Amino acid sequence: MGYNLLEALNVRVIGSGDRYLVLAHGLGTDQSVWQRILPLFTPSFRIILYDLACAGSVDPDYFDFSRYTSLHSYVDDLLNILKALGVDRCAYVGHSVSAMIGILASIRRPQLFSKLILIGASPRFLNDEDYHGGFELGEIEKVFSAMESNYEAWVNGFAPLAVGADVPTAVREFSRTLFNMRPDISLFVSRTVFNSDLRGVLGLVRVPCCVIQTARDVSVPASVAEYLRTHLGGRTTVEMLRTEGHLPHLTAPALLAQVLRRALAR
């Protein structure tokens, strides 16, 4: 919704440099998740930060349950932001759900993106006949009901699991942002994400991609990275990070930054 969108989604553009770099956070976090990566890129990039509509830092009133029923609405948001900022080409770093959003956005506007860097990305979280997404439908339902019955308890249990590596500050930070989300929105978005299946459309991506995958990720099995590599339509590389967990930007920012830099340079 025009300029309003920039405000609503807390869009910030920081750093100097001619190239735009979008840092898009994943589910359960907000733009603050990039804090430790940020200073390493501000000298050479103009970094666009924004919050997904579902993030805890966004006024939940903007979260229109009738609108955000699929990832396409998030894609709209992203494209609108870039449009409002007058960006005509940018590199895009997306984590988890934002990786999916980035993929879809690049299908719609291939010329807008010079590169997609997908962290902890998965085209489909649920297992299928010959696809291992990491989750069974039954499991997911259990998770959802856990979220429903006691969000706080779920957060406290889930956060260390997702963070994976033994980094208490990261767990704390992720718990904070995760808990900031309104439970019903959190649940709703989780459902949207688990309901999404990008496998069929990966081939439409033309933008070169770099898939960054940690050694062990509760949400994304390693096979998924390979799946992405073989199915994404653009030139795609896979970078394995020698760290664990779904949130390398919180647990191992320097390591991630190094890989990001390399990926952005290619």
Add this chain to the structure above:
Amino acid sequence: MPTSVTTARQFLTEEATRALDEAVAVARRRSHAQTTSLHAVSALLSLPSSTLRDALELCVGVSLDRLPSSKSVEDPPISNSLMAAIKRSQASQRRHPESYHLQQLHSSNNNNANANGCSQTQSILKVELRYFILSILDDPIVSRVFGEAGFRSCDIKLALVRPPVTQVSSRFSRAHCPPIFLCNLTDTVSGRVGYNLLFPGHEDGIDENCKRISEVMAKKSGKSPLLVGVCALEALRAFTESSTKGKSGILDGDLAGLMVMSIEKEVNELVIEGNEEKLGLKLKEVEATLEKCNESGGVRGVVVHFGDLKGLILDGVSGDFVSHLVLKLAGLMEAYRRRLWLMGAADSVEICRKFCDKFPDIEKDWDLQLLPITSSKSSFDGAYPKSSLMRSFVPFGGLFPTPSDLKGPLSGRNQSIPRCNLCNEKYEQEVDAIMKAGSTVSVADQYSENLPSWLRMAAVDTSKGEDVAKTNSGESMLSAKVLGLHKKWNDICQRLHRTPTFPKLDINASMSQVPTVEGPQFSTDLKQRSHGDLSVNGSLFPNQSPSRQIHMQKKFLPKSTASISCTSEGRNMNFHSGLHMDVPSLTQQTDKDMPWFHHPRQSLSSCSGRTHTPSSFVPPVTTDLKLGTIYASTCQESNTTKLLNHKEHLQHLSGSVSAEFDANSETTSYQFAQSSSCSGPTSGEQFDLGDYKSIRKVLAEKVGWQDDAVNSVSQAVSQLRHRYRSSRGINCKGDNWLTFLGPDRVGKKRIASALAEVLFGSQECLVSLDLSLQDKVDHPNSIFECEELNSYDVISRGKTVSDLIAEELRKKPHSVVLLENVDKADYGVQHSLDLAIRTGKFPDSRGREIGINNMVLITTSSITKGNINVICEKKGMKFPEERILGAKNWQMQILVVSASDDAAAGKSNYTGVRVTTVKEASTCTSANKRKLINAVESSEVEKTDTQEREHKVPRSCLDLNFPVEEADEDDTGSGQSKSELLSESSESWLEELLSQVYKKIYFKPFDFDGLANKIVKEMRLQCERRVGSGVALEIDEEVMVQMLAAAWFSDKKGALEDWVAKVLGRSFAEAGQKYNLTPQSVVKLVACEGGVVKEQAPGICLPAKINLN
């Protein structure tokens, strides 16, 4: 058995009676049957001085007493935990819709009211008491005290956020008061109501997918959606089912009165059993229905849904049946434009691609548009239990006012209540803003010209309401946006300013508003403008793609066709200019039905097209298809059909055009013939295999030692060519840029010049500049020097390097531009290159620009650091590249010494060949070499003087500039990365530049050591043959370097071997004659320091004669 109030009162004191009365009042207010203790508690708390409250106070007081006391401070500062609580409350208030919004909206008013003191309200969110209490309750100190008093903090909190419970709207109350804390409450709610009931449209079972499908169909272009995605088939089914059930909202508005007919079953039968009859009947039926279609009433159009696309491309399916079906449908599409839609689904893009490969014209003939489907709705249904908070009874409910308390009786069935003034104002402001944005839209949106044709469609059509500026759909988007705003502000107003409405009714209202209230005014607008707009859009794109197409083809014509292309070039140009004139008028004539330009052939056809009949050539295709089958592979097949179609088409249309045009068509078809586009499902880029192979052959001939690099260069170039040819990704900035990284300077240069020959027909079309020139010391007599441009004088005459480059570029507008050592570029060049890669124009220092789109720019750098994976194979190398680059072109000399002279060095028994440094004692040689090896690791090219190399200290791992905190906290990142991250600005500039180039190619180091061994062997052979075995041969390292360098630079294969055999062999023979060689004598080959080569051997940069001493 309940007791009457009067009875109870008897037992109570006056004060307690008052409390009881209050409790009864509470119960009455709540219309409860009985007054319970809970009511009493509630009443007690509300009394000005109640014991219950005292009890709580006492608890707190006791706890406070327990806290240690310290020296009294005025205004004891706020503790961390309390401050944290304040922060938390801010956050939670932000999360909480009601009051926050109110505050935000009214903050400006407040500001005006109390001008001083409130200036920060806009930036700082003031916390309301309610939220303050909420967060304080979270504080462990407090919750412990409450726990002691028997309260659970979470219950109290629940009370604070208790949702407004109203019988009617409870299903929708979520929107009013979200559950913030879902504490361990059992689900008391009977009847689980799905959240999706909240969604407008969901009540009818319309999901997002259906909406998007209808959007595609409803567009002016009225495309036939081809759903892609794992859930595509499901979505297709859902769509057809709900539309056949006649649900509203799917086939509405423009699409009202459409009938969905499925030929899926018939297609299956055809494919599996070869049963053509049924399908034929069905298609007749479809046709009959179409015949009857008319604009007013009844069936207005037909949607034919053919199910899964996979069925049509199954292996073993008789191609005839399918192609027959394809043609039949295409015919129907043509005949009943705007009345017939096709619809299908495919699992994945690969299937679509296969299908399109099989039937290259299908996109156009069937008017298809890909629609990515990424979610299924099935698992959504009924999955949402309602929040359990809705009706929980909590004692403290009356303590704080909740919105529902402020609400009037729920009489508000009237939807006509408008927004309050404030909201209305805001709404209008936003609409204004959008309208403004909308008007600039069509100009702003030029990206789609760069899109692949059918993705372009997808991009345009899948855009949602907010996505402004989608060329011809701009207007309708706008109206949708305004509607969205309308709804939003209604909602906000309703929620904040408590206009009592029922969400359900609201939904209906807004739904009905869609077509009625705002719709007409925009749609009429649209109609008025549609003519003008369309023609503009139409002329914009067609003009772009074909012209570029022609352009590119011209540019990348292989050498063999150069002559033809020359003749046709002029024609092309004429053509091109004619096109500008023709197309718009065509567009106007054909109005909306003007198809987008998909392929070059099509665009060619329409630019020549006096007769604009894009699909009238359908019949010939069949025969062509069959002709195509003589080729074995399918991809070739599709291509030949393409080609044939193309020719056919051109001939068909070129009637009035002269013979020159035919020549032109030949060249173009030649191009197509070459492009046997091979699209593996996994390899991302498409390229022409034939093209690739021919390029690779040429390159490999020139540079035999860089297999990998040659492969990737040829692949990149053929990809580029392919991309320029097919309309995919035209003019992606930086597309004509390549980067060669790593060692082997000569190899890079050689490949560049070979590319110049391949792409532009001559090695002359190479502009080669070394950007490290300015900080290089001049080396007289360097072998390498003769090839280089000496830019010194030029620069000293007041020209910058950018100017120099610009000048060269101007001289050769069609060329391969090789910029060596781009990492050494000065600031001016950096700037120019930056602009060049982004804009396609290279500016000189005075800002004049030179278009570089007709060039292929290659930047090189010896840096490999960008990619750690590149294995540095330099260790243990005898002859590093840096040393070879410093080779001097000295005259050579043969010395013959008696072995006894060397006996002191302990080598009397040695009879082989040795490579030594003359200046130093031979025993030191190995040590020296080791030094050299170390020095190489710094990989600095400009260091050319080998004798002055110093041992480089390995790079320090610890960088003190790096924030200590990061260094401490990060336990995984390696030290090296940190220093790398904090690279200098020029380095990051380089990285940036390199990230924009189309492809980076990594070079291996040239195997000098291997070559050296080979030479040594060869020389020994020569020596033995000419002067007999037993004579020891000693080769000065300088000479060795010189020979290696010469071999490296030489164009000719085996030039060095030739030289050794001829020149050196002859000299050996001469030496053998001149001196009396015995097994004791040592033949030394040394360089004459200072003696320049007078006569050069043919084909290699080595002396034609060797002095004998």
